[in-house]
Amino acid sequence: xxxxxxxxxxxxxxxxxxxxxxxxxxxxxxxxxxxxxxxxxxxxxxxxxxxxxxxxxxxxxxxxxxxxxxxxxxxxxxxxxxxxxxxxxxxxxxxxxxxxxxxxxxxxxxxxxxxxxxxxxxxxxxxxxxxxxxxxxxxxxxxxxxxxxxxxxxxxxxxxxxxxxxxxxxxxxxxxxxxxxxxxxxxxxxxxxxxxxxxxxxxxxxxxxxxxxxxxxxxxxxxxxxxxxxxxxxxxxxxxxxxxxxxxxxxxxxxxxxxxxxxxxxxxxxxxxxxxxxxxxxxxxxxxxxxxxxxxxxxx
Amino acid sequence: xxxxxxxxxxxxxxxxxxxxxxxxxxxxxxxxxxxxxxxxxxxxxxxxxxxxxxxxxxxxxxxxxxxxxxxxxxxxxxxxxxxxxxxxxxxxxxxxxxxxxxxxxxx
Ligand SMILES: Cc1ncc(C[n+]2csc(CCOP(=O)(O)OP(=O)(O)O)c2C)c(N)n1
Ligand code: SF4
Ligand code: SF4
Ligand code: SF4
Numbered sequence: 001x002x003x004x005x006x007x008x009x010x011x012x013x014x015x016x017x018x019x020x021x022x023x024x025x026x027x028x029x030x031x032x033x034x035x036x037x038x039x040x041x042x043x044x045x046x047x048x049x050x051x052x053x054x055x056x057x058x059x060x061x062x063x064x065x066x067x068x069x070x071x072x073x074x075x076x077x078x079x080x081x082x083x084x085x086x087x088x089x090x091x092x093x094x095x096x097x098x099x100x101x102x103x104x105x106x107x108x109x110x111x112x113x114x115x116x117x118x119x120x121x122x123x124x125x126x127x128x129x130x131x132x133x134x135x136x137x138x139x140x141x142x143x144x145x146x147x148x149x150x151x152x153x154x155x156x157x158x159x160x161x162x163x164x165x166x167x168x169x170x171x172x173x174x175x176x177x178x179x180x181x182x183x184x185x186x187x188x189x190x191x192x193x194x195x196x197x198x199x200x201x202x203x204x205x206x207x208x209x210x211x212x213x214x215x216x217x218x219x220x221x222x223x224x225x226x227x228x229x230x231x232x233x234x235x236x237x238x239x240x241x242x243x244x245x246x247x248x249x250x251x252x253x254x255x256x257x258x259x260x261x262x263x264x265x266x267x268x269x270x271x272x273x274x275x276x277x278x279x280x281x282x283x284x285x286x287x288x289x290x291x292x293x294x295x296x297x298x299x300x
Numbered sequence: 301x302x303x304x305x306x307x308x309x310x311x312x313x314x315x316x317x318x319x320x321x322x323x324x325x326x327x328x329x330x331x332x333x334x335x336x337x338x339x340x341x342x343x344x345x346x347x348x349x350x351x352x353x354x355x356x357x358x359x360x361x362x363x364x365x366x367x368x369x370x371x372x373x374x375x376x377x378x379x380x381x382x383x384x385x386x387x388x389x390x391x392x393x394x395x396x397x398x399x400x401x402x403x404x405x406x407x
Contacts, residue, residue, distance in 0.1 A: 018388060026392035039321035039332035039347065040396050046327070053357030057325035064327075211322040247357035251323060252366075 003030050003071050023090055029071045035215045048088040053247025056155050056237035059208040060085045066218035073122040076105040080128035081162045082155045099135030101125045102143040109150045120226045123150035129170035130160045133189050144198035147229040151221045157239035165242040195232040201272040202231040205265045209254040224272045236262040303375040304354040309346045311372035313337030316344040319368050320360040329353040334396040351384045
């Protein structure tokens with residue numbers, strides 16, 4: 001859990017695979033990398049078995065680039081498609097039982113604070129919509145009410161992708177899925193509103209067809225969770241298998257869904273705004289200077 | 301047999317927008333090299349694909365055609381690729397990568 005864990009042990013360098021050597025020498029550790037440098041440095045995410053063209057994969061890839069300190073980050077996941085990739089990265093990954101992830105992350109984040117004091121160690125939960133809004137719902141909400149200081153990211157593909165197409169609380173009303181053949185009867189859950197009611201300091205929605213925006217919301221969410229409180233990102237990450245989206249149309253679908261029900265929204269508490277401005281130099285939350293009074297014609 | 305993405309250096313290097321790299325779902329797959337195309341007089345380098353990592357989804361084709369409007373990427377059967385990059389032939393530098401493009405069949 002520091003830059004030491006991405007160094008070679010003495011004498012072992014020449015035995016390590018090329019991908020590992022590239023990561024140690026040209027990975028993002030100890031540097032600030034950005035989305036605009038993609039394709040020019042070794043990413044921490046390695047090969048994994050998620051489907052070709054999966055938007056969730058792209059989102060996970062972008063998220064890992066956006067982590068402010070990847071060498072001091074631990075990801076927590078659970079059953080579902082995302083863990084297949086999240087676990088294949090040079091970032092320690094903890095796998096909770098299905099639905100346990102926010103409970104596990106609560107203990108982990110408290111333990112890290114006891115062990116490392118003020119030195120920030122970032123805990124980031126990434127779980128599916130089923131894992132977050134259905135099976136893990138109770139633990140997710142309670143972690144928010146307790147203001148646990150870590151980030152929760154919902155990978156919302158609006159279905160149980162990993163188990164072949166059951167409806168989740170986040171599926172839209174009327175959607176016909178393999179294991180919801182008559183169409184879902186209830187509305188999509190409003191987890192954003194619940195996050196605000198439960199006291200999250202930062203709540204945002206995002207779609208991966210805007211990589212820089214993904215980068216920006218993840219950075220803010222992780223930084224705010226260091227000191228202020230719980231943060232929540234809800235990302236639309238389509239399942240091209242269960243929704244039969246041709247893989248070369250995944251970004252077209254993302255744009256359509258963004259315009260329909262996934263417009264960018266961002267809620268930042270006043271305390272979080274002040275913290276980002278004072279601690280990390282964010283200018284976007286500075287109070288705007290009052291507009292100068294309009295000159296009145298004829299008066300000097 | 302399966303399809304992989306192939307980027308035309310001549311067409312890409314004329315624009316070099318680096319958009320496709322940001323939309324490929326797979327990590328370390330569409331790489332960028334400041335060197336590619338220099339021998340043909342292009343200044344700003346080109347994207348290329350590490351074909352051993354490509355899953356053939358063609359999202360990059362959509363991005364280059366519809367967002368960059370540059371039509372530099374085509375899907376090609378792996379055994380029909382004239383030349384391609386493999387992870388083992390990619391070298392990382394300070395700000396960019398270099399790749400030896402070779403016939404994948406030869407290896
Ligand atoms: C306690 C428990 N119940 C059921 C399962 C089976 N299971 C594995 S993944 C999954 C659904 C995942 O859906 P979601 O959380 O939406 O993630 P996605 O696969 O769509 O990304 C289920 C029901 C399990 N692993 N553990
Ligand atoms: S089943 Fe769906 S969500 Fe899961 S990896 Fe495949 S496309 Fe992605
Ligand atoms: S989107 Fe097209 S033009 Fe832009 S870098 Fe990729 S291949 Fe080159
Ligand atoms: S086809 Fe898909 S996996 Fe292959 S390079 Fe293009 S976007 Fe990446």
